[in-house]
Amino acid sequence: MSPSPIKYYYDLMSQPSRALFIIFRLSGMPFEDCVVALRNGEHLTDDFKRDINRFQRVPCINDNGNKLAESVAILRYLSAKGKIPEHLYPKYFVDQSRVDEFLEWHHISLRLTCAMYFRTVWLDPLLTGRTPTEAKIEMMRMHMERNLDVVEEVWLESSDFLTGSTLCVADIFAACEIEQTRMADYDVRIKYPKIRAWLKRVRQSCNPHYDVAHKFVYQISGTGPQAKL
């Protein structure tokens, strides 16, 4: 009996969920769609904790009984299984280290600050009914832009994509974080011409999967992909 396809637990409202969704689709890897509605707290049940992910988060996978969480760990596991093409995540360790450098850098810099901005401006007011102060929004924007500056000036200094001349998983993870800020009405294109042009290239390289993954982002931000990019 051939093994079942990997079960992929995700919600397209989550940035790393979108990133892995795009990567799996681009890789042509079959997976079983297991959508988890975070907004309904489906990840917070005891069943979810016991059977799906003890950390009660998405994304996560179940590969014929082997449960694994954390998007970058999942990516590396599936790459080792030969499911992710080499142009998206290199196998040669020197090239791989350049991509890993970004994937490790982005957690507490780009990812954290984009997520905090989104949460402050969009999510918290929705959940609590309270509007954040202008000073708080300004501080969150400053933290985020400090990292967007690094993307614009360092990562994109002299190349079309973050770690070289072609698309890889680093670009997909980064783009999914930055796109999230659209929902909080932030338009990254205004201050950042290199990021603007790079986002276009990432979307083109990933479509049609990019637009599928971002359908709720486009819908909630009230702008189609064309209008924004």
Added chain:
Amino acid sequence: MSPSPIKYYYDLMSQPSRALFIIFRLSGMPFEDCVVALRNGEHLTDDFKRDINRFQRVPCINDNGNKLAESVAILRYLSAKGKIPEHLYPKYFVDQSRVDEFLEWHHISLRLTCAMYFRTVWLDPLLTGRTPTEAKIEMMRMHMERNLDVVEEVWLESSDFLTGSTLCVADIFAACEIEQTRMADYDVRIKYPKIRAWLKRVRQSCNPHYDVAHKFVYQISGTGPQAKL
């Protein structure tokens, strides 16, 4: 001509710097000691940015001209070069994925919240002369303890070390983050008996390198390792 040893740029006041220092020493990997005094802003110069690390952080390495930043990316690169023994970072991809799951989880959970607590209680008052409010300290402690709870109840649920029955790099990275909170007078042992016993095991498994790496932590917190553990 044989290649030069890897240049390792670090400051023992930085948690991931200490983690890599312990890992390199345990691995018996020769490296050239390149101490960077963060307190003197040695990482903020244009020379450092151009010649050592474009992100102006430590730790980072230079391996015969190949510059690499981000502690986890450095670890993987050196593992691929055969410099890190398999018991510290597994080579079999399924075992490796368990360690990666921790390394990716810890960034915006354990690492971030321990660092924010330390910064709020110890570093910011030192730099600005202002004392944080009790409410702020309480909030930071709550965020940190939410993640210490996960270490105690999930990661250490049924094993002596975070990802199995023996020490690996995950334990070293985690211990270095948790030890940092000593300097802010936080005693993790009070609420967390499993973490207490695990920290003892980690220290024993890593010594004498653990105590060397933590010499400033012990000194600043005013407690020797014996007094604390």
